Amino acid sequence: MAATRELLLLRHGIAEERRLDLADGRRALTPEGRQRTEAVLQRLVALGLGCDLLLSSPYARARQTADLARLAGLAPDLELAAALEPAGEIGPLLQLWLGDSPPRPGWRRLALVGHEPDLGLLAARLIGAPAGAITLKKAGVALVALPQDGSAARLKLLLSPLSLLAGR
Numbered sequence: 001m002a003a004t005r006e007l008l009l010l011r012h013g014i015a016e017e018r019r020l021d022l023a024d025g026r027r028a029l030t031p032e033g034r035q036r037t038e039a040v041l042q043r044l045v046a047l048g049l050g051c052d053l054l055l056s057s058p059y060a061r062a063r064q065t066a067d068l069a070r071l072a073g074l075a076p077d078l079e080l081a082a083a084l085e086p087a088g089e090i091g092p093l094l095q096l097w098l099g100d101s102p103p104r105p106g107w108r109r110l111a112l113v114g115h116e117p118d119l120g121l122l123a124a125r126l127i128g129a130p131a132g133a134i135t136l137k138k139a140g141v142a143l144v145a146l147p148q149d150g151s152a153a154r155l156k157l158l159l160s161p162l163s164l165l166a167g168r
Contacts, residue, residue, distance in 0.1 A: 005098070006156070007126075007144045008044075008051055008111040009119040010069065011136040013037030015061035024086070025059045036161055037065055037139045041072035043164045044141065051075040053104060055093070056113035057084035065139070066113040075111055084114040090122055098146065126153040137161060 014033030016022065029037065051074055056066035058080040070078045083093035090112075096102065097110060112119065120134040123142045134155070136142055141164070143157035 003108075003148050005107065005146045005148060006109040007146065008049060008109055009123055009136065009142040009144065010065065010111055010113045011116055011119055011138055011140050012057075012059075012061040012065040012113065013040075013068075013139040015138075028060045029064045033061075033138065034064070034068070036165075037068055038072065040139045040141075040161050040164050041069050041074055044069075045073050049074070049109070049141075049143070051109045051111040052107040054078040054111045054113060055081045055084060055097075057086075057088070057115060058082060059085060059115070062113050062115065066111075069111065069113065084112060084118070086115045086118060088114075088118065090118065123155060123158075127155050128152060129155075134158060 013029045013036055015029055016027045018024065054066045054069055054075040054077065056062050056078060062084065063080065066078050069075060081093055082088060083090050116136055119136050121131055123134045123144055124131055126144050134142060137160040139161045141157065141159050142155065144153055145156050146153050
């Protein structure tokens with residue numbers, strides 16, 4: 001059986017509302033967003049969904065989510081990637097990581113921390129679903145399997161924070 005790599009797509013947590021006096025990239029997690037995100041991340045770690053590396057949008061809310069993920073033990077390292085900014089060009093970033101000579105050879109699961117609708121569109125595109133078919137809630141996750149034998153990617157998990165935290 002061919003090896004499979006996975007992408008764990010993680011949307012940032014609840015952030016400050018948009019305001020004219022605050023640049024979008026500087027909007028931070030709210031206290032509620034931080035608390036819920038921490039709980040979600042602890043659950044992901046408990047479920048064995050650790051990653052080799054976190055790649056995050058440099059926008060404050062995503063970067064803070066990724067910092068919390070690293071602190072929770074979801075991945076040992078964090079790198080910022082402008083391609084994960086809202087409406088960023090994720091394609092070249094994926095080509096780099098999925099190519100023959102990725103920056104970290106041998107990786108098995110990579111976390112991408114970013115924004116909607118970009119992460120949902122990426123997941124849908126990877127599995128061949130129509131645009132808009134997948135939406136990630138704030139602090140929600142999708143896990144996409146990427147078989148290295150060229151067979152179709154598949155959605156393994158799509159979880160809202162509520163479903164992750166139910167019954168804890």
